[in-house]
Amino acid sequence: MSLESHSALIEQLKPLMMEPNFPQVFEQLTADESNSTRFLLKMELTRLGNNCSRLIDLRDKSELPCEEVHLERQVHFLDAPARQVFERALHLYRGRYTLGVYEEVMQAHKQRRLQQRQSPTELQSPGSLPFLLPAVVMGSYFNRTEERMNYSIRIQASQVGRETQNGITVDLSVGGARIRLPMRHGFNPDKPLRVKLVDLSQEYYYEDLQQGVDYQIVDTDSNNEYCWMRLKRIGGTEALAKMLGNLINGYKYRYKVDINDVLVTATGLAFERQYLAHLPHLPLFMPKGDVPSISHLLLSHDNQGIVHFFQDEEDISQLPAMLTPGRLNYLLNQANNPDHSLFFCFTHNANGRLFFYSATLAELKHRGEMPLFLGFGASKPSWRVFRLSADIIDHDKQYKSAMIPGDSGSYSALTEQQLAGFSHVLQLMDVTCEAARSQYRQWFDNSNVNALKVYGQKKLNSQTIRQVALEFSERRREARFAFKTLVEIRQGKLRAQGISCDISTRGMQLNLDECLPFELNKPVTLSLPKLQALAGKTRLEELPYQLVRSRRDGCTLHLAAIVGHTPHAGVEFLNKLIEHNREKLEQLTENNAEVKELSDGMKNLLMRRLQGIPLFIEKTSKATVVSHIGVGVEPHPIADLFAALSTEKLRYDLTPLLGNGAAKRDIIDPIREMRPLQDVDSIEIFIQVAHQSRGKVQLKCVRRDSLSEEAQLAFIRQSQILGRFVALKLYRAATGKPDMAYIRRELEYIHIHAQHKAKQLEEQMWRIVGVAELLDISHEVLQRYPALYRE
Secondary structure, three states, X not given: OOHHHHHHHHHHHHHXXXXXXXXXXXXXXXXXXXXXXXXXXXXXXXXXXXXXXXXXXXXXXXXXXXXXXXXXXXXXXXXXHHHHHHHHHHHHOXXXXXXXXXXXXXXXXXXXXXXXXXXXXXXXXXXXXXXXXXXXXXXXXXXXOOOOEOOOOEEEEEOOOOOOEEEEEEEEOOOEEEEEEEOOOOOOOOOOEEEEEXXXXXXXOOHHHHHOEEEEEEEEEEXXXXXXXXXXXXXXXXXXXXXXXXXXXXXXXXXXXXXXXXXXXXXXXXXXXXXHOOOOXXXXXXEOOOOOOOOEEEEXXXXXXXXXXXXXXXXXXXXXXXXXXXXXXXXXXXXXXXXXXXXXXXXXXXXXXXXXXEEEHHHHHHHOOHHHHHXXXXXXXXXXXXXXXXXXXXXXXXXXXXXXXXXXXXXXXXXXXXXXOEEEEEEEEEOOOHHHHHHHHOOOOOOOHHHHHHHEOOOOOXXXXXXXXXXXXXXXXXXXXXXXXXXXXXXXXXXXXXXXXXXXXXXXXXXEOOOOOOOOOOEEEEXXXXXXXXXXXXXXXXXXXXXXXXXXXXXXXXXXXOOOOOOOHHHHHHHHHHHHOOOOOOEOOOOOHHHHHHHHHHHHHHHXXXXXXXXXXXXXXXXXXXXXXXXXXXXXXXXXXXXXXXXXXXXXXXXXXXXXXXXXXXXXXXXXXXXXXXXXXXXXXXXXXXXXXXXXXXXXXXXXXXXXXXXXXXXXXHHHHXXXXXXXXXXXXXXXXOOHHXXXXXXXXXXXXXXXXXXXXXXXHHHEEEEEEEEEOHHHHHOOOHHHHHO
């Protein structure tokens, strides 16, 4: 017997060596082996589990910096990738340094160096694991109305029973702060933190300042030296709040405005646009009411194939006849039963008329007709398998993605009313696998085909679903309205008067009485004397704007509001002016603004809950790499698998999925051969999730098409013994030029306060050449194998 031929079995047994029921599991997994083979396997596993005294020193073997790693009385010198492997292997052996740990680290280091010599252009940047991907949060929009300044002062932080720690503020607002403390502070993040603002307590006398103010710890981040905490103020008096407000307002022109919240959200929106351009799923929207139905759908370039499948010979959508009120009721009321979310469909052409047949897995099981429907349906060219998800809409959250202070947080009244009328967002996902047809056909048992009539859909004679298209490029440009009023403008020593031609909430175009050499992309101040009477207490004087364009030798100027974290008086006033007089004002921009608003709002509702996990592919000057993973605000079981392999917050270790050349073979090379307008394609990945001690998991990933049908069944059975089986559909698409117009206003805002960050974000979007998505299809895959039902 060769141990090399049983290496896969050894790898599967390793995570189970320390489990109390290992002898029983070993007997199960080696039932087909001879006694001599089983003896040698036990000897090998015993060898790997023996304590090791050999030290690992990579200082003269690695091109990366190495650091000391202390374990009991031993000191190892490891680079960053080796340390990750070392720590993961230690978990495997319950914290013991064994021969198995030593060999795993050395083998991983050898393999990394070999890959580097063979394909140096495909490696990620040094100092990090090749597939430890940073996350970009999508679908999370917020609008900070409170001003926050980068303001550093000395503090003392304390908790009851804990030692006081010295630190500094990173930024400060009336209602919160971000502080920096030593890494080993010893504070409990679940309990209030009392913070004494030392520098302020010496300058101002308030009882709150002398005793300290209580804050709630909202979030923490750390490195080897410091810990940063984001705090929300839960104590203190109104007098203290007023003092802090006056202090920040007085220093606002001497300290930088913190734009991190806008930058994070704008980054999420930019990545979101790349993903949505190739969204393969069909979003559906359910209106409120006693009888569930579908009223709207959201079209993208790559989900129109689903729409076309349900069009009959008269071009009428038969989708509502599949998603009947009864089926939707079961989907919503039995959310924990995935059988109600799996649909099998085919069509039959008779004398030029197209008839549709559909069934849920729950219906087929209840009637005992899985063999008939699956076996017969899979023989039809029109065979399709769909998965349907449903998420309830939280109407307490705002619908609009408004994150720049001063932006209106709402759409028009009509759009808000339409969005408020939806109860659920559904997604219809085509999970058909052409290669699996033969497996489904094995179900057929020569039953009476006439029994299929009960699954024939009722023919619909009219359209009942409204189609709304996802808009790209210039879709978020504000509506402009014709409006004339006197404007006074000043830039340094230059002063002029003019008349506005048109206005929007955040800008205007005006014609000057005389042409003057105002500087482009520089701040100006604006006064609206004729409108002051309408503004009441709001002062329309010396309003901060920026000159973004000049025409006709400086006689026609285009201005954009400079918005900080405090409300912009001009933006607020013009927004109210437009809203209250919308019927009277002549709109100069396109007349389908309501449709575009509705599309944007529906998109925002959709992005609150990701069904798949997006991946983003970037091309740099040195390499093409899988650079980021997209995550939503809600936990996702597939993302959680890869998060469990990483020790860093918001970083996901996809090495089991993308390592050993899989990233290049399965994602990068196929995308290089695709064109941006080409439809998405897909492959399937089978994953074995082996549960280990302390909640750890080990993942083994293989492509479905690399296994024979017999091997697929064996992989599934073995996965269910070791832990569980997961199947993923990996979608891939090449991207075109980024839709930077969508975040134009955010980029302008960031550019004003941090020009280099706006440039970095724009450059990053231009580097993205492809997107991929991981979708869980485990439940559907298990239905392909009649043998699993006979066991």
